[in-house]
Amino acid sequence: MNPLVTTGLEAHRGTTALSVNLNKVALLRNTRSIGIPSVTRAATIALEAGAHGITVHPRPDQRHIRAHDVVELAELLQAWPGREYNIEGNPFHNLMDEVRGLVRRGLPVHQVTFVPDSVEQSTSDHGWRFPDDAQRLAPLVAEALGLGLRVSLFMDPVPAQMAAARALGAQRVELYTEHYASTHGTPEGGAVLGGYVAAAQAALAAGLELNAGHDLNRANLTDFLRAVPGVLEVSIGHALIADALELGLAETVRDYLRCIHAAGAPT
Structure with a gap:
């Protein structure tokens, strides 16, 4: 790392972490066979600019x-102590194979985010539902915890679901924020945001930590973080790469x- 480039962490410790999702960089690269843009180079630029972590969502079809x-x-992040590697995806597809491989090689992976997307989906569009998903998720949550990983579950903002996620062993939930993003700035937006506040409060009361992601962008991120308590991490890809x-x-x-820093600043 260039010592003349600030890590960006100094000014943001104690606030929400930014994890940069690099899927869309890989998607562009995959349209040709010449290796550009480089995913690892993009990660390096993001980390040098102050990103607190990197997120990827490998899918079975390797579309990105x-x-x-x-x-x-993972090899790159060995040179960035204190930055986190979050691997998300469906644990019933290829996610756990990827994670097991990293752990066997002693490579860093800090958090797994279990997402209930289907093979056909272009992007994630809903969270886990309990009790429906509890029985089949339980052994995979236990396995990930046994590997020493933090487990986060991708969840809709439904307060009544949070205690069930904690009972399963998850340490965090990632609130699916598409509905917030699509209604931000509209007459409906205040009520929708209130639902996220209630879900966050329920998660914290259940002993969960809180992440958020999906369609967060520069226009709506600060408002979300000002309103929703306890968000430790946002993972942002599509809007950030655009x-x-x-x-x-x-x-x-x-x-x-x-934008993150502004959420903690006096209004």
Whole structure:
């Protein structure tokens, strides 16, 4: 790491962490066979600009992140102590194979986020539902915990579901924020945001820690973090990479960090 480049962590310790999802970088690379843009180079730029972590969501069809990316990013993160590697996906597809491989090799992976997406989905569109999913999830949550990993479950903002997620052994939930994003700035938005506040309060009361993600962007992130208590991490990919086409990746990461910092600033 270039010592002249600030890590960005100093000004943001104690606030929400930003994990940059690199799926869309891999998607663009996969349209050709010449290896550009480089996923590991994008990760390096994001980390140098102050991102607190990297997220990937490998899918069985390898439409974007591929198995070698998962390993190469883990190898890269060995040189970035204090930054986190979050691997998300459906634990009934290929996710656990990827995770087991990293653990066997002694490579870093800090958090697994279990997401109930189907093979056909273009993106995640709902969270786990309890008690329906509890029995089949339980052994995989236990396995991940046994590997020494933090387990987060991708959840809709339903307060009544939070205690069940904690009972299963999850340490965190990631609130699925698409409904918030789609209603932000509309007459409906205040009531929708109130539902996320209630879900967050229920999660915290159940002993869970809190992440959030999906369609968060520079226009809506600060408002979300100001309203919703206890969000430790946001993972952002599509909007962040789209913004990077205009601003450049490093400046985009810094701008998202400014949005996070603004959420804790006096209004």
